[in-house]
Amino acid sequence: MNLDSLTHTSGEWLRGSGPESDIVISSRIRLARNLAAFPFTNRSSPGQKAEIEALLRDRVAKLDLEPKLGYVNVPTLSSLDRQFLVERQLISRELAAAEGPRGVALGPQETVSLMINEEDHLRLQVMRSGFTLDEAWQEIDRVDDALEQRVTYAFSEEFGYLTACPTNVGTGMRASVMLHLPALEYTKQIEKVFRALQKINLAVRGLYGEGSRASGHFYQISNQVTLGKSETTILNEIHSVIPQIITYERQARTSWLRDNRQGLQDKIARAHGTLCSATMMTSEETMELLSYVRLGINLHLIEDITIPTVNELFIHTQPAHLQKLMGASLDGEERNAARARYLRTRLREAGASPN
Amino acid sequence: MKCQYCSNPATVHMTDCVDSQKKELHLCQRCAEQHQMVKKQELNLPVIVQNLIGQHLGPHSDELARLTCPACGIKYMEFRAQGRLGCPHDYIVFRGGLAPLLQRIHRSERHVGKTPHRSVLPPEQQAERVELRRRLQSAIDREAYEEAAHLRDLLRRKEATDESG
Numbered sequence: 001m002n003l004d005s006l007t008h009t010s011g012e013w014l015r016g017s018g019p020e021s022d023i024v025i026s027s028r029i030r031l032a033r034n035l036a037a038f039p040f041t042n043r044s045s046p047g048q049k050a051e052i053e054a055l056l057r058d059r060v061a062k063l064d065l066e067p068k069l070g071y072v073n074v075p076t077l078s079s080l081d082r083q084f085l086v087e088r089q090l091i092s093r094e095l096a097a098a099e100g101p102r103g104v105a106l107g108p109q110e111t112v113s114l115m116i117n118e119e120d121h122l123r124l125q126v127m128r129s130g131f132t133l134d135e136a137w138q139e140i141d142r143v144d145d146a147l148e149q150r151v152t153y154a155f156s157e158e159f160g161y162l163t164a165c166p167t168n169v170g171t172g173m174r175a176s177v178m179l180h181l182p183a184l185e186y187t188k189q190i191e192k193v194f195r196a197l198q199k200i201n202l203a204v205r206g207l208y209g210e211g212s213r214a215s216g217h218f219y220q221i222s223n224q225v226t227l228g229k230s231e232t233t234i235l236n237e238i239h240s241v242i243p244q245i246i247t248y249e250r251q252a253r254t255s256w257l258r259d260n261r262q263g264l265q266d267k268i269a270r271a272h273g274t275l276c277s278a279t280m281m282t283s284e285e286t287m288e289l290l291s292y293v294r295l296g297i298n299l300h301l302i303e304d305i306t307i308p309t310v311n312e313l314f315i316h317t318q319p320a321h322l323q324k325l326m327g328a329s330l331d332g333e334e335r336n337a338a339r340a341r342y343l344r345t346r347l348r349e350a351g352a353s354p355n
Numbered sequence: 356m357k358c359q360y361c362s363n364p365a366t367v368h369m370t371d372c373v374d375s376q377k378k379e380l381h382l383c384q385r386c387a388e389q390h391q392m393v394k395k396q397e398l399n400l401p402v403i404v405q406n407l408i409g410q411h412l413g414p415h416s417d418e419l420a421r422l423t424c425p426a427c428g429i430k431y432m433e434f435r436a437q438g439r440l441g442c443p444h445d446y447i448v449f450r451g452g453l454a455p456l457l458q459r460i461h462r463s464e465r466h467v468g469k470t471p472h473r474s475v476l477p478p479e480q481q482a483e484r485v486e487l488r489r490r491l492q493s494a495i496d497r498e499a500y501e502e503a504a505h506l507r508d509l510l511r512r513k514e515a516t517d518e519s520g
Contacts, residue, residue, distance in 0.1 A: 036443060036476045037484030037514065039427040043441035045492050119439070141469075148471050154443035155475045159457075160466030162443040166453060167460055169446070171468045195360060228463020 001070030001106065003081050007324045010315055011088060011110030011127070016307035018130015022298040023246050025178040025218065025311070028089075028127040029136045031144055032120040032163045032172035034154040040164035041117050046100050049117055053101040056116045059150040060105045065143070069105040069112065074098075080329070083320035089127060094118055112143065119164050120172075122147075131242060133175060133235055141231075160227065170227030175235055177242055178207070182217040182295045183252035184245075190219075193245055201225050202241065207287075216287035216314060221245070253299065268296035276347050280333075281340040286317045305350045313346060358383035424448045426485040444482035484513065 013026040034040060038052055057071060074082065074095060082096040091104050095118045102117035115123040124147075126140040154162040161172040168174070184190040194204055207218040221242070223234045256264055271292035275281075294310045296302035315321055317339050323330050326338050358365045363383035380387075422431040429441030431449055440446070446453060457464050476484075487510050494503035 034443060036481040038488060039442040039485055040440060042437070042439045043427050043429060047495070048488060048492065144469075145472065148473060152473075152476050153471055154481060155471055156443075156446065156466075156478060157470075158465060159446050160468065162446055164439045166440070166456055169457070170461065170463075170466045191360075225461045225463075227457055227461035228465060228467055230468035233467075 001072050003072070003077075003084060004324070006088070006110075007084075007321070010308075010312040011090075013089070013111070013127045013129045014308065014311040014315065015129040016311050018128065018132050020243075020246055021130040021307070023180055023249050024131040024242070025180055026127055026129050027131060027133045027136050028125065028176050028178070029133065029140050030174045030176075031124040031140055031161075032168045032174075033122040033124065033144070033147075033161060034163060035121050036152045036154040038121065041098075041119060041121060042164060044117075050101040052121050053103060053116050056122060056151065057103060057105075059147060060114055060116075062150060063143070063146050065107075065112075065146070067108050069107055069114065072104050072106065074102045074104060075100070080320050080323060084324055087315060087318040087320050091115055092118060092123070095123075112139070114143075120168070131177065131246075133177065133239060137175070137231065137235055167224075168226050171229070171231050171234065173226060173231055173234060174222050175238055176205075176220045176222035177238060178218055178220050179242075179245060179249070180217055180291070180294060181219055181245070181249050182291050183256050184249050185217050186256065187252045189248065189252060193248065197221060197241065200237065200241065202238065215284060216291045218291075253295070257299065264299075265301055268292050268299075268301050272296065272302060272347075275343050277344065278340045280336045281317075281343060282336055283318065283339070286339060286343065287314065290314055290317075305347065309346070309350055313343065316346075317343065356381050358386050360386040419449070419452045422448060422452075426482040426489070428489055442482075442485045444478070444485060447478060447482075480513075484510065487513070 013028075018024070035052060035055070038044060038048060041049065041052075044052065060069060061071070063069070072085070074091070077085075082091070085091040085104070086093055086096050088110065090106055090110060090113045092115065095102060095104065095115050098117065100117065102115075104116065105114040106112070111126055111128055113125045113127075115125070124140055124143055126136045126143070128136050128139075156162060160170040163169050163172055181190060181193075184193060197204055201224050203222050203224045205220045205222065207215060207220070221238065223238060225234070229237075271289040275286070275289050275293065290310055290313055293302060293305065294307065297305055297307055297310065316325060319335055322335055322339055322342065325342065330338055356365045357363070359381055361383065363385070365381040366384055367380070367382045367387040419431050423429070424441055424445050425448070426444040427442035429445060431452060434440055434445065434449065435452075440449070454464055487506055491503055491506040491510065494500075494506060
């Protein structure tokens, strides 16, 4: 599979459509599965990992999926390409950094990604734009059923799907919803939301999962419990809480507009202006400013840029994407200059250049 | 000083500047991590698992500490150090240590939810396969090729029965 063909596009999950897509960026479900007859990845010899990879790769290729999945052999990738896949959320940082035989099967729209020899032998992932957990579940359940016909999973009646880490055992499912919450963050109500979520055992993470800070005002909300609750129960719990957060964010936006319309307009215009004219731009600053532009579009304060464009810019301005777009390896300073240049061009193309 | 979110002692102190407004935070490590205020320490999950296991070792610790999985060969203490199990069979072998841990993480010790449609391999057979693979690997490492060939045949025969079954 040729990764360069992906460079100028973006995945389905950045389409910026689907239910509640002004606030919900994407919905994602991941399932952890292992083969019954092998030690877990961390305990497997290089030879065993090769055997696992060959076996799963073969079974995945035989899946009756339309359109077919492409396969990427991760050890043969440059570190830039691995980082590129991490930025697109198609592989985990763990898979990128791991050693030995491993790979990922990808659907053409980037909604499906099957990682082989991650912490577990198999990590299935389905990601879609908007608040679409049910659709994501139906799709991943179908892929899981199809695979189960061809491989023997490690499963026990008592503990469910057996995983390398006891935090994933049972359903092996992690369902998460990525939210854009600039107004809750600005009004500092976000901490209240966190506390409420913590009480019902839901975790909050940043854009790139565990260990990443919530840059660009993006938050991923996911279940922590995987044992003792069915997939449906877990999904329902997330389902019942997200609409409340969406309502809070909308209310916060409304009162921000009501109480300080000029201030907010100015903030958004300055963010937009900086992105259109700066000559050096760090990744962090880009996230922060694009976040305000995204808010501005949703509040109809910016008219000539679309949500898919902004969504795409969040990903295209990440270090590996930027270097692949420029076709050159760039150090930190060079990246900041290239990033600013890229942003100026893209935003001007969108007819958004202020005069 | 106490953590602003819970009553644990605050060990993380920071000043965040957002839009030139200063915001002071005093949190415990756990809350700080949960709220993404600090980067989770590398391999944080194993550390948490390790601490959880440690807290529940209790009076059985000697007994648990001596356990080794006959299938994959991992020792209980290795699991404790790494936070990762070695093979599916460990859930049975280390049950005594895992039960309180699962209770603490999931508040449950029993699976509810999806079950494979196909009949699954019985636990003792799963363990047998993993053990055969370990013996095969060890024969290869020792360059005992005859033994390795024999074990490989045995594994193939057993796996052929699974596929037809």
